[in-house]
Amino acid sequence: MTEHNMALAQLEPGEKAIIEFKDVNKWYGDFHVLKNIDFSIKKGERIVVCGPSGSGKSTMIRCVNRLEEHQKGSIIVDGIEMNDNLKNIETIRKDVGMVFQHFNLFPHLTILENLTLAPIWVRKMPKKEAEEMAMHYLERVKIANQANKFPGQLSGGQQQRVAIARGLCMKPRIMLFDEPTSALDPEMIKEVLDVMVQLADEGMTMICVTHEMGFAKTVADRVVFMDAGEIVEANEPHQFFDNPQHDRTQLFLSQILNH
Amino acid sequence: MAKIFQPSPSLPPPVNSVGAVAWIRRNLLSSPLNILLSVFSVYLVYLLIPPIVSWAFINATWVGESRAECAPGGACWAFVNVRFNQFMYGLYPAPEYWRVNIAGILLLVLVAGYAVKAINKAILTAAIMVGYPVVAYVLFAGGMFGMPEVETALWGGLFLTMLLGIIGIVASFPLGVLLALGRQSDMPIAKSVCIVFIETIRAVPLITILFMASVMIPLFLPDGMNFNKLMRVLIGITLFSAAYMAEVIRGGLQAIPKGQYEAADAMGLTYWQSMVLVILPQALKLVIPGIVNTFIGLFKDTTLVYIVGMFDFLGIIQLATHNAKWLGTTIEGYAFAAFVYWVICFGMSRYSMSIERKLETGHKRN
Numbered sequence: 001m002t003e004h005n006m007a008l009a010q011l012e013p014g015e016k017a018i019i020e021f022k023d024v025n026k027w028y029g030d031f032h033v034l035k036n037i038d039f040s041i042k043k044g045e046r047i048v049v050c051g052p053s054g055s056g057k058s059t060m061i062r063c064v065n066r067l068e069e070h071q072k073g074s075i076i077v078d079g080i081e082m083n084d085n086l087k088n089i090e091t092i093r094k095d096v097g098m099v100f101q102h103f104n105l106f107p108h109l110t111i112l113e114n115l116t117l118a119p120i121w122v123r124k125m126p127k128k129e130a131e132e133m134a135m136h137y138l139e140r141v142k143i144a145n146q147a148n149k150f151p152g153q154l155s156g157g158q159q160q161r162v163a164i165a166r167g168l169c170m171k172p173r174i175m176l177f178d179e180p181t182s183a184l185d186p187e188m189i190k191e192v193l194d195v196m197v198q199l200a201d202e203g204m205t206m207i208c209v210t211h212e213m214g215f216a217k218t219v220a221d222r223v224v225f226m227d228a229g230e231i232v233e234a235n236e237p238h239q240f241f242d243n244p245q246h247d248r249t250q251l252f253l254s255q256i257l258n259h
Numbered sequence: 260m261a262k263i264f265q266p267s268p269s270l271p272p273p274v275n276s277v278g279a280v281a282w283i284r285r286n287l288l289s290s291p292l293n294i295l296l297s298v299f300s301v302y303l304v305y306l307l308i309p310p311i312v313s314w315a316f317i318n319a320t321w322v323g324e325s326r327a328e329c330a331p332g333g334a335c336w337a338f339v340n341v342r343f344n345q346f347m348y349g350l351y352p353a354p355e356y357w358r359v360n361i362a363g364i365l366l367l368v369l370v371a372g373y374a375v376k377a378i379n380k381a382i383l384t385a386a387i388m389v390g391y392p393v394v395a396y397v398l399f400a401g402g403m404f405g406m407p408e409v410e411t412a413l414w415g416g417l418f419l420t421m422l423l424g425i426i427g428i429v430a431s432f433p434l435g436v437l438l439a440l441g442r443q444s445d446m447p448i449a450k451s452v453c454i455v456f457i458e459t460i461r462a463v464p465l466i467t468i469l470f471m472a473s474v475m476i477p478l479f480l481p482d483g484m485n486f487n488k489l490m491r492v493l494i495g496i497t498l499f500s501a502a503y504m505a506e507v508i509r510g511g512l513q514a515i516p517k518g519q520y521e522a523a524d525a526m527g528l529t530y531w532q533s534m535v536l537v538i539l540p541q542a543l544k545l546v547i548p549g550i551v552n553t554f555i556g557l558f559k560d561t562t563l564v565y566i567v568g569m570f571d572f573l574g575i576i577q578l579a580t581h582n583a584k585w586l587g588t589t590i591e592g593y594a595f596a597a598f599v600y601w602v603i604c605f606g607m608s609r610y611s612m613s614i615e616r617k618l619e620t621g622h623k624r625n
Contacts, residue, residue, distance in 0.1 A: 065524075065525055067521050067524060067525060090527050090529070093524065093525060093526065093527035094527040096525070097525075098522075098525040100518055100521070100522065102516075102518050104516075104518035104519060104521065104522035105522075106519065106522070106523075106537055106541075107541065107620060108540045108541050108544065108618070108620055117526070117528075117536060117537075118526035118527060118528065121528060121532050121536065122526060122527045122528060122532075150620040152620060166526075170526065170527070
């Protein structure tokens with residue numbers, strides 16, 4: 001690793017990590033799905049996580065807002081350790097937005113209601129204020145004219161943009177993206193990636209599980225490669241793509257880039 | 260230069276089969292077997308309908324004081340005519356019928372309020388769930404405001420059937436939701452309590468529960484701590500129906516994709532917020548047919564109260580057919596009962612279909 005990479009991977013003295021994995025292990029029954037994950041993310045950093053399916057990428061980011069529990073080690077998000085304390089979990093979930101592969105919009109609510117639900121009930125925001133904010137974010141993802149439709153009436157790309165706006169409505173400090181473009185038609189991937197690039201440019205702390213290597217190259221501060229529940233390699237994109245250190249990474253890259 | 264792609268214009272579908280003749284040809288006479296079945300059906304209608312019409316309408320007697328005054332070969336609707344008030348109100352004293360009528364009209368007015376946009380639905384629901392039962396009870400039971408007391412043993416007929424059905428439906432629904440959520444919950448004690456309750460109640464016939472409620476519970480209660488038989492029967496019916504309701508709703512809960520629970524969790528909604536705002540609205544909508552099925556079943560099961568000595572609509576009709584003046588009117592009695600039950604249950608079923616249409620948000624497309 002070059003000196004430059006070391007600086008990226010490690011924190012300056014006195015600098016606080018916004019997300020810190022310390023020796024995190026997780027099992028599904030007997031299956032050891034996460035092995036000794038040790039990793040810190042600085043505020044404003046954009047991390048892309050890639051790797052073959054079943055490598056534990058999604059599981060890792062789902063541990064950040066405790067959609068999954070880890071059994072060993074510790075995860076500290078924004079200074080709060082994630083454990084069984086429900087108050088802590090609720091506090092963190094308010095500050096961490098999540099976008100899912102299958103959008104997971106609420107089909108019985110209109111687009112606008114999808115966006116205002118959490119601000120009204122979790123942040124206790126007045127309805128009018130929440131709606132104004134929701135319209136603002138809908139405009140940002142260029143979909144304000146669909147505000148009163150139901151999710152089922154929108155295309156996949158539109159739904160995913162609504163899902164991103166829904167996450168932003170909680171004014172999160174961190175956004176998690178779990179394969180946000182994997183369920184989309186090729187023609188719709190770009191419109192979603194554009195929104196994510198815009199968000200990255202504004203300095204949002206992001207962890208993004210994705211196979212979009214173009215996105216990783218242009219946006220990521222670091223690319224993390226996982227296999228069999230471990231972080232094999234984490235490096236800045238330039239180094240990661242041009243000079244992978246690990247043979248497993250090389251194999252993975254050759255398979256996804258040369259098809 | 261690249262060619263410019265112009266989508267072809269959309270055309271209307273071909274119109275080659277409209278009109279009654281085409282419909283008959285397509286639906287009734289499309290194959291030799293269908294022709295045979297159609298002819299057979301027409302023959303069946305010819306065999307059945309004319310005798311029924313002549314019995315029920317042409318040869319029927321509408322007015323009279325006993326079975327003997329009714330013409331033979333025709334329905335004796337005079338029986339229903341003379342006993343109509345009893346069928347409606349049971350043994351409730353005739354000068355007090357107005358109290359039941361007012362309570363009924365009040366309920367209809369309140370429920371109709373849901374169709375009025377200007378009325379706050381939360382307040383209306385509170386009025387129906389909390390205020391109305393008190394008013395209705397005071398009207399039915401009396402004993403205050405100068406209204407003579409009418410004990411519950413005299414309540415009967417369609418009035419009692421509606422009372423049992425409506426209270427059973429309104430009370431068993433929320434209880435069923437709680438039981439279903441409990442059975443799905445991660446808390447081991449709540450979960451086991453719900454499972455034991457549901458499985459026990461479902462494994463026992465309603466008749467047994469009604470017997471227990473009316474005969475056995477008083478034996479175990481200390482002296483002086485006895486409460487009203489109608490109340491006990493109502494609790495029995497409600498618990499019975501809630502167990503079935505819980506399983507119907509659990510089916511709906513299981514049909515909701517895991518992603519919906521996760522999205523609600525990830526936003527920081529609490530358990531109750533995510534259930535009430537996200538999961539239940541979707542789950543209940545999915546199982547409206549099952550819920551209405553349970554409601555209709557409950558409504559008809561209320562007829563079983565006759566075995567613990569209460570005279571609901573069917574019970575009072577049966578009782579009346581045993582009267583010496585009206586011997587031989589069983590068919591008319593049952594036909595009338597069947598007609599009234601059909602109107603009410605068919606109404607419920609149509610209403611549920613209209614709710615389903617209203618709640619459709621087009622997400623089936625995915």
